[in-house]
Amino acid sequence: MRQNQGVRTSRGWWWLSGIVTGALGLTVSYLVAGILRVRESPVVAVAEGITALTPGAIAEWAIQTLGRWDKTVLVIGIVVVLALVFGQLGRAARTRYWVAVLGYVLLAAIGLVAVLAKPATTIVDLLPVAVGLLAWLVALAVSVELLRRWELVESTGDEDDPTHSRRGVIVAIGAMAGIATISGLLGRVAISGRRRVEESRRLLRLDDVTAPKLPSGVKVGVDGVTSWLTPADDFYLIDTAYIKPTIEPADWQLRIHGMVERELLLSYNDLIAREITQDWITLNCVSNPVGGDLIGNAWWSGVRLAGLLAEAGPLDGADAVLQTSDDGWSCGTPLVALMDDRNAMLAVAMNGQPLPIEHGFPVRTIVPGLYGYVSACKWVVDIEVTRFADIEAYWTSKGWAEMGPVKMSSRIDVPGSGDDVAAGEVAVGGMAWSQHTGIASVEVSLDGGAWTPATLGTVPNIDTWVQWRLTLDVEEGEHELRVRATDKDGTAQTGVERDVLPDGATGWHTTTFSASA
Ligand SMILES: Nc1nc2c(c(=O)[nH]1)N[C@H]1C(S)=C(S)[C@@H](COP(=O)(O)O)O[C@H]1N2
Ligand SMILES: [Mo]
Numbered sequence: 424m425r426q427n428q429g430v431r432t433s434r435g436w437w438w439l440s441g442i443v444t445g446a447l448g449l450t451v452s453y454l455v456a457g458i459l460r461v462r463e464s465p466v467v468a469v470a471e472g473i474t475a476l477t478p479g480a481i482a483e484w485a486i487q488t489l490g491r492w493d494k495t496v497l498v499i500g501i502v503v504v505l506a507l508v509f510g511q512l513g514r515a516a517r518t519r520y521w522v523a524v525l526g527y528v529l530l531a532a533i534g535l536v537a538v539l540a541k542p543a544t545t546i547v548d549l550l551p552v553a554v555g556l557l558a559w560l561v562a563l564a565v566s567v568e569l570l571r572r573w574e575l576v577e578s579t580g581d582e583d584d585p586t587h588s589r590r591g592v593i594v595a596i597g598a599m600a601g602i603a604t605i606s607g608l609l610g611r612v613a614i615s616g617r618r619r620v621e622e623s624r625r626l627l628r629l630d631d632v633t634a635p636k637l638p639s640g641v642k643v644g645v646d647g648v649t650s651w652l653t654p655a656d657d658f659y660l661i662d663t664a665y666i667k668p669t670i671e672p673a674d675w676q677l678r679i680h681g682m683v684e685r686e687l688l689l690s691y692n693d694l695i696a697r698e699i700t701q702d703w704i705t706l707n708c709v710s711n712p713v714g715g716d717l718i719g720n721a722w723w724s725g726v727r728l729a730g731l732l733a734e735a736g737p738l739d740g741a742d743a744v745l746q747t748s749d750d751g752w753s754c755g756t757p758l759v760a761l762m763d764d765r766n767a768m769l770a771v772a773m774n775g776q777p778l779p780i781e782h783g784f785p786v787r788t789i790v791p792g793l794y795g796y797v798s799a800c801k802w803v804v805d806i807e808v809t810r811f812a813d814i815e816a817y818w819t820s821k822g823w824a825e826m827g828p829v830k831m832s833s834r835i836d837v838p839g840s841g842d843d844v845a846a847g848e849v850a851v852g853g854m855a856w857s858q859h860t861g862i863a864s865v866e867v868s869l870d871g872g873a874w875t876p877a878t879l880g881t882v883p884n885i886d887t888w889v890q891w892r893l894t895l896d897v898e899e900g901e902h903e904l905r906v907r908a909t910d911k912d913g914t915a916q917t918g919v920e921r922d923v924l925p926d927g928a929t930g931w932h933t934t935t936f937s938a939s940a
Contacts, residue, residue, distance in 0.1 A: 433570065433573060433574050433577065434514070434517075436570060436573075436592060436596075437513045437514050437516065437517045437570060438510045438513050438514050439510075439513070439596060440513050440566040440567075440570060440592070440595075440596050440599075441509045441510045441511065441512045441513015441514060441516065441523070442506055442509045442510050442513065443562070443566070443596050443599045443600050443603065444509065444512075444513065444559060444562040444563050444566055444599065445505060445506070445508070445509025445512070445513075445559070446509070446600070446603040446607075447558055447559070447562045447599050447600075447602055447603040447606075448527070448555045448556065448558040448559035448562065449466055449505070449555065449603075449607075450602075450603045450604070450606040450607035450610060451554060451555055451558040451602075451603075451606050452464065452465055452466070452534070452551040452552065452554055452555025452558070453465075453466055453551070453606065453607060453610035453611075454606040454607075454609050454610035454613065455550060455551040455554045455555070456551040456610070457609070457610040457611070457612070457613025458613050459547055459550060459551070464551055464610070464666075465531075465534030465535070465537065465538055465551055465552045465555060466501075466534075467665045467666055468534065468537035468538045468540070468541055469501070469533060469534055469537040470494070470497060470498060470501060470665050471537070471541075471663065471664070471665055472536075472537040472540055473497065473501070474494075474497065474663055475540075475663070475817075478821065478822075479818070479821035479822040479823060479924060480822070480924065482821065483710060483923065483924055485497075486661070486710050487710070487712065491660065494665055498665075508526070508530070511526075512526040512527065513566075516563060516566075516567050517567075517570070520567060523563055523567075524560065524563070527556060527559040527560060527563065528556065530559075531552055531553075531555065531556040531559070534552045534555065535549065535552050538551075538552060541751060542747075542751040562599055565595060565599075566592075566595060566596065566599070569588075569591050569592045569595050570592055572588055572591070573588035573589055573591065573592050576588045616669045617667075617669045617780065619669070619671070620669040620670065620671055620780065620784070621780065623671055623672060623673075624777050624780065624784055624785075627672065627777045629695060629699075629724070629771060629772055629777060631695075631699035631724070632699060632701070632724040632771070632772045632775060633701065633724070633775060634722075634774075634775035635652060635703075635721075635722035635774050635775050637651070637652060638703070638881065638882070638883045639881070640880055640881035641880045641881060641882060641883075641889075641890065642880060642890060643852055643878065643879075643880045643890040643891060643892040644892070645836075645837060645850045645851075645852030645890075645892045646837070646850075647836055647837035647839070647852070648836045648837060648852040648853060648854070648890055648892070649716075649836055649853075649854055649890075651720060651880065651887075651888070651890055652720060652721065652722070652774070653719035653720050653721055654774065655721070655773050655774055655776065655779050655782065657719070658719040658721065658773075658782065659708065659716065659717045659718065659719055660781055660782070661708050661710070661717065661795065662750075662752065662781075662801060663750070663752055663817070664750045664752070667750075667780050667781050667802075668748070668749040668750045668802040669780060670749055670784065670785055670802060671785075672691040672692075672785045673691065675690070675691045675785050675786060675804070676688060676689065676690055676804065677689045677694070677769070677786065677803065677804055677805070677806065678804070678805050678806070679731060679732070679735045679806045679808070680735075680805075680806075680807055680808070681741070681745075681806075681807035681808040681809045682737060682738040682740065682741040682808045682809055682810070683735040683736055683737055683738060683741075683808050684735065684736030684737075684738065685734075685735060685736060686735065687731065687734060687735050689731075691785055691786070694726055694769060694771070694786065695726075695771060697726045697730070697731075698726070698727075698730075699724055699725065699726065699771075700724070700725065700726065700727050700766055700768055701722065701723065701724040701725075702722075702723060702766045702768075702791075702884065702886065703720065703721075703722055703723075703882075703883050703884060703886065703887045704720070704721065704723050704766065704789055704791050704858070704886045704887065705718065705719070705720040705856055705858055705886060705887045705888045706718070706719060706720075706721070706789065706795055706799055707719075707794065707795065707829060707856070707858075708794060708795050708796070709794040709795070709796050709797075709818075709823065709827055709923060709926065709927045710796075710923050711832075711923065711927075711928065712923055712928050713832065713834075713920070713928050713929070713930045713931070713932050714834050714835070714932040714933075714934075715834075715928075718854075718856070718888070720887050720888055721773045721774050722773070722774050722775060723768065723770045723772070723773060723789050724770065724771060724772040724773075724775070725768035725769045725770035725771050725772070725786075725789065726768060726769050726771075727766060727767065727768050728761040728762070728767045728768060728769060728788070728790075729761065729762045729763070729764075729767065731769070732744075732758070732761055732762050732808070733762065735808065737758060737762075737808050738808070740810060741758055741808045741809060741810060742757065742758050742759075742810055742811055743755050743756065743757060743758055743808075743809050743810055743811040743813075743814060744756045744757075744758050744761055744806055744807065744808055744809070745805075745806075745807040745809050745814045745816065746788060746798075746800035746803050746805070746806055746807075747800070747803070747804060747805040747806075747807070748800050748801055748802045748803055748804065749802040749803075749804045750802060752800070752801075752817050753800075753816045753817050754796060754797050754798060754799075754800055754816045754817065754818070755797060755811060755814050755815075755816040755819060755825065756788075756790060756793065756797055756798045757793075757811075757826065758808065760790055760792065760793055760798070761790065765790070765791045765792060765859055765886070766791060766886070767788070767789070767790040767791065767798075768788070768789055769786050769787070769788060769803065770783070770786070770787050770788070770789045771785060771786055782801060783800075783801030783802050783803070784802070786802075786803055787799065787800060787801040787802065787803055788800045788803050791858050791859045791886035792828060792829055792858045792859025792860070792886065793827055793828060793829060793858075794827035794828075794829055794926075794927060796817075796818045796823060796827055797816075797818075797825075797826065797827035798827070811825055822924065822925055823924065823925050823926070824925040824926035826926070827926060827927070829856070829857070829858045829859070829927070830857075830926075830927040830928070830929055831855075831856070831857035831860070831862070831908055831910050831914070831916050832855070832856060832857075832908070832916065832928075832929075832932075833853065833854070833855035833856075833862075833865055833891075833906045833907060833908040833916060833931075833932060834853045834854050834855070834906065834932050835851065835852075835853040835867075835904055835906050835932055835933075835934045836852055836853040836854065837850065837851060837852050837853070838851065838904070838934060838936040839934060839936070840934040840935050840936065841935070841936065842934075842936040842937075843936065843937045843938070843939060844897070844936060844937075844938050844939075845938065845939065845940075846897055846898055846899045846938040846939060846940055847896065847897065847938075848894050848895075848896060848897075849894065849895050849896075849897045849938065850892065850894055851867060851877075851892065851893055851894070851895055851904065852877075852890065852891060852892040852893075853865075853890070853891060853906060853932075854888045854889070854890060854891070855879075855888065855889050855891055855906075855908040856887070856888035856889065857885075857908065857910040857911075858885070858886050858887070858888075859885055859886055860885060860910045860911055860912055861882070861884075861885030861910060861911040862879065862882075862888075862889045862908050862909075862910055862911070863908075863909050863910055863911045863913070864876055864877075864879070864908065864909045865877040865879060865889075865891040865906060865907070865908045865909075866906070866907055866908075866909075867893060867895070867904060867905065867906050868904070868905045868906075868907075869895055869897070869902060869903070869904055870902055870903055871903070871905075874907070875893060875895070876893070877891040877892060877893040877906075878891065878892055878893060879891050880892075885911065897938045898938065899938055899939055899940055900937065900938060901935065901936075901937050902935065902936055902937065902938060903933060903934070903935050904933065904934050904935075904936070905931050905932070905933050906931060906932050907931050916929075916931065917929050917930070918930060918931045
């Protein structure tokens with residue numbers, strides 16, 4: 424009786440020691456990556472690898488439903504799956520030690536492949552995988568040894584006191600869990616190198632960059648309408664980097680090469696020594712559904728790409744620029760959009776401050792009129808002049824269109840869906856945009872009635888969104904509001920509903936609200 428109980432209890436311990444062993448190897452590897460300033464710790468590389476292998480439609484669904492939390496959810500998922508695998512390996516180790524060893528070797532191999540798949544891998548990048556595997560094997564050997572001793576004592580009932588052996592196991596597992604926690608925490612501090620770069624960013628002085636001055640008339644004065652200027656903290660964030668690249672301005676370099684007469688190599692100081700251009704530009708994401716908020720408007724400061732590219736001298740036949748980020752993300756941009764009269768720039772500041780790290784510090788690209796996925800490369804380090812026929816970029820390899828001109832759109836901010844307002848005169852307002860063409864008019868239809876023109880706010884250029892407003896006389900009851908815009912080319916916004924894939928959503932935004940006495 425006593426004997427069976429002892430054996431049953433220790434099964435759970437094998438499982439637990441498997442999980443702790445697994446966690447230990449992961450966190451030690453993470454810490455080593457942090458100390459070596461390897462950006463791609465194996466864990467992160469695997470998460471990013473899974474993201475990169477995810478079909479476009481699923482990635483799209485994740486962005487849509489999980490928003491900012493998409494990466495958190497994936498990381499939690501990976502952790503849960505790993506915990507189950509580690510637990511099973513722990514149990515397997517009880518009878519078949521080699522299964523556990525093989526399991527850990529396989530997991531390390533997955534990490535290795537993920538790290539190797541990242542751009543510019545060096546020997547140093549492989550060390551965290553090697554150390555992690557070593558930690559796994561040592562922790563496995565130690566815990567298996569202690570657990571076997573305990574089981575032996577427990578089942579034979581002789582030799583020393585079983586509580587003594589059990590204490591050994593508890594102490595060992597506790598110590599391993601402690602090491603795992605500490606290396607996880609230290610790894611977090613070390614891995615980003617972020618504090619250092621935050622400090623450089625804080626101390627950076629950009630002499631020609633001025634603070635944004637809100638142009639007069641941009642606000643239409645309806646409560647609840649989105650702010651015309653988007654503060655950096657509220658600006659939407661989209662990228663594929665789990666850990667944002669942290670680049671010291673002094674270490675940043677940009678290479679402009681490919682189909683050019685002469686290559687250019689620019690340091691950060693070379694760049695900001697050039698003439699600084701500043702402009703209001705609205706950036707939006709191709710994944711923004713009709714009525715969505717993956718859009719923001721900021722005062723950007725930087726260096727025009729037209730001048731830089733002219734200096735490099737594109738060769739005949741070049742029609743594209745492949746931009747690559749420090750984290751390996753890439754996008755293909757039409758050469759003409761970077762060389763015509765629009766303010767396509769290498770931006771160094773947003774709303775008068777050096778770019779926040781998550782928005783591309785120290786340098787990102789901003790191109791009026793194009794969706795971010797084909798133009799707005801954050802942490803940009805490489806610009807290759809090339810041909811569309813010869814390249815594939817991150818999102819185009821997942822089924823998104825090669826060309827991503829922004830589609831005209833309009834949105835009702837108030838009244839929002841589900842709002843209840845007082846019947847009578849109701850203030851209605853929202854945003855409309857058609858970057859680099861400009862909005863000519865906005866109209867609203869209440870309950871399928873005639874289109875009524877709205878009053879537009881003023882705008883400084885054709886590259887920003889515009890606020891609009893009007894007052895409607897609304898009776899008691901349920902109502903439906905619809906909005907559409909017309910751009911400065913005279914094109915009316917289409918009511919045909921299209922999904923965001925492959926080149927941006929279309930359709931009229933609709934809200935339903937009620938009015939009561
Ligand atoms: N390096 C890098 N740059 C990137 C991306 C990315 O995943 N990695 N995403 C692009 C997309 S899809 C958009 S919409 C914009 C978003 O810029 P933001 O995060 O500053 O708003 O960045 C673009 N630049
Ligand atoms: Mo995007």
